[in-house]
Amino acid sequence: MIHNLAVIYPSAKIGNNVSIGPFSIIYDNVEIGDNCNIGSHCELGVKSMNDVESPLIISKNSNIRSGSVFYEGSKFGENLTTGHKITVRERVTAGNNLQLGSYTDIQGNNQFGNFVKMHSNVHIGQGCVIEDYVWLFPYALIVNDPHPPSNIELYSTIRKYTVVGARVILMPGTILGEDVLVAAGSIVSGSVENGVLVAGSPAKRVCRTSQIPLRDGSKRAAYPWRRHFHRGYPEQVVLEWMDEFK
Amino acid sequence: MIHNLAVIYPSAKIGNNVSIGPFSIIYDNVEIGDNCNIGSHCELGVKSMNDVESPLIISKNSNIRSGSVFYEGSKFGENLTTGHKITVRERVTAGNNLQLGSYTDIQGNNQFGNFVKMHSNVHIGQGCVIEDYVWLFPYALIVNDPHPPSNIELYSTIRKYTVVGARVILMPGTILGEDVLVAAGSIVSGSVENGVLVAGSPAKRVCRTSQIPLRDGSKRAAYPWRRHFHRGYPEQVVLEWMDEFK
């Protein structure tokens, strides 16, 4: 299952039932858990220039699609899934079930919870904390230098269940509460309280997200989304959500 | 003309006079017409997770540049041309002479006419219908979920000759008429009537496109563009356009 045109360095640790496509490179400082699929043209464990000594850890049941690049010194929980041609730098840590869309570009020193989902072409600058069940849609962008170029970095935090729409910018030091929705194309600064929709450039409060109707004819609210959207989440998680809203 | 460091699966059907670069992979469920050029580091016929049984069909005289990924189950007319590192998912159908710029990301279930041209880094969400002679400029983005994440998808349509400027977002369910121009950076919702320029976020009607002067000193109008811009179109098409405006 390891293609003979893949290049596997001798100290790489590769679990059972791992498949690796042609033209992929697994460098020395890498540990891949059982039952993983690594597509073609990938590069895992690229040497960092920043004196990272820890390995790249890809946990079991992960699926890394073709053309993706991971540096050494990052650690991912089980069931990581990526699109094609992503790049992830060093010192990233993630819980289980992270999804990263094609062309997504994750800078170093980021911290992601469980079930964080990013669509295509998301760019995460250094130093973010993104909690469980957060969604980032295509071209969402998080930056951290308030007056570039400088040595000052202000980091952003996104709390549980929050949704960042397509082509949004989170400016340096943005704090999004739980269950926030940022409308597509917005530019957000400062803090956003729980359960609010913000929109525009600069983004302003529009309403509570619970006032947004679900467009299925049911007169239910579209948010909190976990009340009606369960695709891809394990049964136990869904049962907890159903309990929460009983 | 098939490089010895390309990986060609045994059931792939490859026409006459096809060239395939080194480090490319052609999976089983692929048909490539005559006189095609497939660059290096490509992956054609990637297995879909969605039970697609139909093959990837690349018709004659196509040119797929290096690093591009196509899933099985899509079908392209003649003269497909791509930039580098594009991604195209399953169940996409296109007429002849489709152009896709580098890094362009086409999701599944899209339908394109003839002579549709996309520049770099365009992202097309699922379910779009894009008619003949439409242009999409860099970073144009079409999304389809009105309140993400949800199971509701509202699809967009772009009619003939319409031009979507750089970094535009078409929100879910947008309908652009014929000969529309969307100014760079706009965010468009709803329907736009034929022959109108819209701009801004949210995009509003500015004027008829025929009121935009061509900046060549000629006092002609810049739109409809097919009146003066003919580069890359076959003679027969250009003659029809010249007839239309006689």
Next chain:
Amino acid sequence: MIHNLAVIYPSAKIGNNVSIGPFSIIYDNVEIGDNCNIGSHCELGVKSMNDVESPLIISKNSNIRSGSVFYEGSKFGENLTTGHKITVRERVTAGNNLQLGSYTDIQGNNQFGNFVKMHSNVHIGQGCVIEDYVWLFPYALIVNDPHPPSNIELYSTIRKYTVVGARVILMPGTILGEDVLVAAGSIVSGSVENGVLVAGSPAKRVCRTSQIPLRDGSKRAAYPWRRHFHRGYPEQVVLEWMDEFK
């Protein structure tokens, strides 16, 4: 140091102490200076369709990261550094110490000075002049057709020390003076005088950049940035800057 799974065409000129990763291709019309590092999955010297006869010249001490594509007919000074998966077309000339972030897409016929730095996913249309010490942040985009599609191209110029924020669009024919700052997400047209902050869509003058405080508690100004930000510049350059502000 040239991997045995790299493809090196016979007329390529490769200097001393050059390393080339697996699955990279160096075509004939390429000259690589001493002490360069070319990552895996690269393609250097891609044949242009535009009758370019001059070679791709990569000067000494350059570092091209994996998955990058350069066409023939461009010339770079010493110490070029790139991220992953960039694309650079023909007839680009650059001074020394150019930095190009991952996924950056440089069209043909561009001219860059020394120490120009672009972050991830910058897209530069044809015909730009970008002077020394300019910064472009992620997703900055420069376009050149004032009424696309057409045969008219209006080129943009960015003068020394200017900073273009994340996701900015420079519209066709934009002239940014020296020491300008364009705020993230702005859309700029026309000319911007030296030392000014512009913001918004369309971008308007906000204040002089020297009125922006550096957020380090020092009561210094954040601009001109070269007064306080020296990371990555050689000692001689920094000494000149220190002299300038004595």
